[in-house]
Amino acid sequence: MLAVIERTVGKGEKEGNFRIFDLALQLCNSSFIRCDSSYEVAMANRLIAERRRFKKPLRLAPGDDTLPDFQLTDTSTPTAIEVYGMLGNAQYLARKTQKQAIYARAATPCVEWIPPAALESVRLPVAAP
Structure with a gap:
């Protein structure tokens, strides 16, 4: 949460109190990593629980x-992780296909999680020594 606060002015018991003037919320995981969905929160929490290095x-x-x-x-080659959670959206699915082709052409390792499959079913590559 990000809040803009102001101190009240005036006389009496309300003087000097703080009042929220504006507010913004951002979905985060348990370690305050910004996430775009509850599925990303789950993946970020898993990566932290498994003590993986990631960005x-x-x-x-x-x-x-x-x-x-x-x-x-923490892998020999950086590994992308994609969480595909909006499968009912045609534009999203088209971008998913495009991303898969880009990763394949560049030979970029990529782990995919397509909910509602269980997060535990996702196999992460072993961390490099």
Whole structure:
């Protein structure tokens, strides 16, 4: 949560109190990592529970074609993690297919989770020594 607060002015018991002026909420996991869905929260919590090193990309870097939900950084080659949770959306499905082709062309390792399949069924690559 991000809140803009102000201190009240005036006389009496309300003077000097704080009042929320504006408020914004962001979905986060148990370690306050920003997530876009409850499925991403579950994946982030799993990665932390398994003590994996990873990052949550927030924007495309120059030259990037994809923005994975997470990226394992403890593997010999960085591994993308995609959580595909909006399967009823035609535009989303088209982008999913496009991302899969991009990962295949670049030989980028990618782990996919397609809920409602159990998160435990997702096999993560072993961390490099």
